[in-house]
Amino acid sequence: MPDTETDGRSLTRVRYETRLRELTVTAIRSVSPHLTRISLTGDFTGFQSLGFDDHVKLFFPDPETGILTLPNLGMPPGDGPKPVMRDYTPRRFDGRTLDIEFALHEAGPATAWAINARIGDILHIGGPRGSTLIPLAFDSYVLIGDDTALPAMARRLEELPAGTKVCVIAEVDGLDDHVQFETRADAKIHWVHRQTAYPNCLNEALKALHAPKGDVHVWVACESSQAKLIRQQLIEDHGINPKWIKASGYWRRGDVGAHEPIND
Ligand SMILES: Cc1cc2nc3c(=O)[nH]c(=O)nc-3n(C[C@H](O)[C@H](O)[C@H](O)COP(=O)(O)OP(=O)(O)OC[C@H]3O[C@@H](n4cnc5c(N)ncnc54)[C@H](O)[C@@H]3O)c2cc1C
Numbered sequence: 001m002p003d004t005e006t007d008g009r010s011l012t013r014v015r016y017e018t019r020l021r022e023l024t025v026t027a028i029r030s031v032s033p034h035l036t037r038i039s040l041t042g043d044f045t046g047f048q049s050l051g052f053d054d055h056v057k058l059f060f061p062d063p064e065t066g067i068l069t070l071p072n073l074g075m076p077p078g079d080g081p082k083p084v085m086r087d088y089t090p091r092r093f094d095g096r097t098l099d100i101e102f103a104l105h106e107a108g109p110a111t112a113w114a115i116n117a118r119i120g121d122i123l124h125i126g127g128p129r130g131s132t133l134i135p136l137a138f139d140s141y142v143l144i145g146d147d148t149a150l151p152a153m154a155r156r157l158e159e160l161p162a163g164t165k166v167c168v169i170a171e172v173d174g175l176d177d178h179v180q181f182e183t184r185a186d187a188k189i190h191w192v193h194r195q196t197a198y199p200n201c202l203n204e205a206l207k208a209l210h211a212p213k214g215d216v217h218v219w220v221a222c223e224s225s226q227a228k229l230i231r232q233q234l235i236e237d238h239g240i241n242p243k244w245i246k247a248s249g250y251w252r253r254g255d256v257g258a259h260e261p262i263n264d
Contacts, residue, residue: 008137009215009244015130016048020070025121026097032177034104034147036114039097040123047093051131052156053219053246055087055259058100059124060109070124086110086257087250089151090128098125101154103147108256134246139214140165144202144230147172148250149221150179156219157183167212171202171222203229211238217246224249224260231262 023042031037049056061068062084069083086109092099102114113123134141143153143166153168160166162184172178174195181189190209192201202222211234218240220230231247234240242264249260 009135009217011246012133012135013130014050014133016128017046018127018129019046020124020126021047023098023123023125025117025119025123028117028119031101032172032179034173034177035101035150035179036104036117037091037099037101038114038117038123039099040125041097044093044095044098047098049090049093049128049131051128051133052089052159053152053221053248054090054128054131056090056100056128057085057126058088058110058113059126060084060086060113063109063112068124071126084109084257085126087259089155091151091155101151103150105147132246134217134219136161136164138217138244140167140212140216142167142169142212142216142218144169144206144218144220144222145171145250146202146222146226147177152219152221154179154181157181157185157187160185165212167209169202169205169209171205200226200229202226203233206230206233207237211240215244216240217244220245220247220262221250224252224258224262227260227262 021042023040025038026041027039029037059070069081071083088100090098091101104111143156145153164185166185166187168189171192174193178191190205192205194201218234220227227247227249231245234245235242247262252258
């Protein structure tokens with residue numbers, strides 16, 4: 001059940017029972033040259049995802065041994081091989097099908113799996129374990145992220161009520177990687193291209209923009225060191241209240257399976 005909210009601007013945390021599920025690939029679609037949507041079906045009893053930036057754990061065979069190790073839920077980790085797992089956003093769930101969108105980049109096990117996926121393939125997932133809900137009481141919202149954040153940002157844009165003011169800064173490789181966002185919100189979308197401004201194009205884009213007036217909530221998800229810089233820039237240059245920034249490293253250059261919430 002949701003925690004109590006105090007000032008209408010507090011985050012609400014919801015917990016779910018964590019289950020491991022064996023799902024089957026039913027459809028594969030290229031959303032853009034660097035984004036593939038994979039649809040999965042299976043037993044979704046009890047599956048819930050209330051937050052646009054929830055994540056599920058996806059489990060893959062160890063790239064060295066080819067052995068798939070699954071977690072023993074509810075038990076402390078043993079001495080045996082550790083599961084190879086990566087975090088992904090539940091992009092869309094309609095009660096029967098779960099869509100996950102994979103940004104295609106330098107291939108680790110998750111990306112390699114998505115590139116090679118075929119209809120009928122099996123994928124094991126766990127979670128989401130819970131959701132953190134950002135209230136709708138702010139005057140406006142800003143979403144900043146790279147390709148790995150596109151699924152969460154697209155979901156947020158679909159879920160925001162009509163007329164909500166939202167500004168999106170999205171980093172992709174180039175023009176071909178723009179995706180079509182569906183939204184009833186009053187959205188301004190700024191695309192930035194790595195091809196022309198790598199590696200700090202989100203920071204550069206942010207410099208050129210003025211913070212919206214009023215109380216603004218900013219959500220950031222991208223490479224860890226970049227997310228840290230953006231958070232600092234939001235506070236120091238744009239005067240955003242640190243309490244109203246939710247920033248995360250969705251991956252870390254040179255590291256595997258990184259997930260880093262960025263706070264003080
Ligand atoms: C909460 C959360 C939600 C996420 N949701 C999504 C999602 O919906 N879709 C999605 O595509 N990703 C998402 N990610 C990011 C994804 O989990 C990582 O990119 C993950 O590292 C990919 O796993 P991999 O096995 O392909 O690569 P890894 O084995 O983890 O890494 C292999 C190499 O690739 C590099 N690398 C990892 N990611 C990237 C990247 N994006 N660009 C360039 N190099 C990279 C690593 O630094 C490493 O050198 C999410 C992450 C988090 C924390």
